Amino acid sequence: MPRNIIDVTDLTVEEIDQLISTAEDIIANPAKYQDACAHKQLATLFFEPSTRTRLSFESAMLALGGGVLGFSEAASSSTSKGETVGDTVHTVSCYADIIAMRHPKEGAPYAAAQFSEVPIINAGDGGHNHPTQTLTDLLTIHREKGRLDGFTIGFCGDLKFGRTVHSLVNALSRYENVKFVLISPAELKLPRYVKEEALKKRGIPYRQTESLEDVMPDLDILYMTRVQRERFFNEEDYLRLKDSYILTPEKLETARQDLSILHPLPRVNEISVAVDRDPRAAYWKQVKNGKFIRMALILKLLDIHV
Numbered sequence: 416m417p418r419n420i421i422d423v424t425d426l427t428v429e430e431i432d433q434l435i436s437t438a439e440d441i442i443a444n445p446a447k448y449q450d451a452c453a454h455k456q457l458a459t460l461f462f463e464p465s466t467r468t469r470l471s472f473e474s475a476m477l478a479l480g481g482g483v484l485g486f487s488e489a490a491s492s493s494t495s496k497g498e499t500v501g502d503t504v505h506t507v508s509c510y511a512d513i514i515a516m517r518h519p520k521e522g523a524p525y526a527a528a529q530f531s532e533v534p535i536i537n538a539g540d541g542g543h544n545h546p547t548q549t550l551t552d553l554l555t556i557h558r559e560k561g562r563l564d565g566f567t568i569g570f571c572g573d574l575k576f577g578r579t580v581h582s583l584v585n586a587l588s589r590y591e592n593v594k595f596v597l598i599s600p601a602e603l604k605l606p607r608y609v610k611e612e613a614l615k616k617r618g619i620p621y622r623q624t625e626s627l628e629d630v631m632p633d634l635d636i637l638y639m640t641r642v643q644r645e646r647f648f649n650e651e652d653y654l655r656l657k658d659s660y661i662l663t664p665e666k667l668e669t670a671r672q673d674l675s676i677l678h679p680l681p682r683v684n685e686i687s688v689a690v691d692r693d694p695r696a697a698y699w700k701q702v703k704n705g706k707f708i709r710m711a712l713i714l715k716l717l718d719i720h721v
């Protein structure tokens with residue numbers, strides 16, 4: 416059976432730390448890795464829109480000297496003729512050495528993995544999980560703070576449908592002394608199953624609030640998120656909730672000088688462009704880090720040692 420990454424807990428904490436140190440080495444010595452995946456192929460199967468995740472996977476494989484193939488919308492694959500995800504993935508696994516797959520249905524990459532002869536990476540499944548964004552976030556936090564423990568992180572926005580939040584809460588709950596502050600409107604709270612699995616079961620305290628202002632001075636990291644329009648059942652609710660939080664330079668006046676602001680992107684309205692000039696804004700660095708950590712992950716799953 417190939418090794419799949421469906422959930423961030425498919426990796427141990429030691430493996431995550433190892434991926435971060437490989438990514439750091441890639442950043443420092445890119446030339447060392449440029450032929451590491453020569454003659455290997457990565458397929459990106461995206462049944463849902465993406466900019467960063469798909470292109471960073473492809474850019475990662477190209478920087479490792481490998482090739483890329485795939486599709487960026489279900490309409491251009493045989494899915495539109497009625498082919499099952501299992502058959503599509505079975506087919507692609509005959510042509511590629513590793514597959515990154517995004518799908519609107521929760522659990523689809525797990526189901527697809529049963530039909531694959533090569534490793535499958537979950538590149539986002541519905542409102543469930545997004546483990547490689549989490550690896551990107553962890554590398555960014557590590558680069559900004561020098562550690563992955565002993566800080567207070569505030570998650571702000573759509574904690575209900577935001578899959579990047581679910582995976583990152585899960586991952587950080589395995590590190591020591593991380594304090595969680597969950598900031599959302601009542602309708603968009605972190606799902607109970609994530610709270611149970613990641614926080615309550617491990618006895619990790621957390622605080623829930625609707626007010627970003629109240630908690631801003633306490634935060635070492637602020638993880639902003641977009642309200643996930645495509646997962647709402649009706650447009651009215653989306654319109655009512657979409658501008659619940661808008662981060663501006665004024666709102667940051669009470670924040671710590673060493674705060675790090677993260678966002679998986681795309682942003683819609685929740686961070687004003689003026690914040691980009693604030694040295695605490697780390698989200699464009701996060702975009703770059705996404706490529707390096709995915710390079711490290713591809714090497715690991717293909718068992719290539721440089």
Ligand code: NCD
Pocket residue numbers: 467468539545548578579640641679680681
């Ligand atoms: C996120 C996603 O797809 O879940 N984007 C990403 O992969 N960087 C966040 C989002 O779409 O809001």
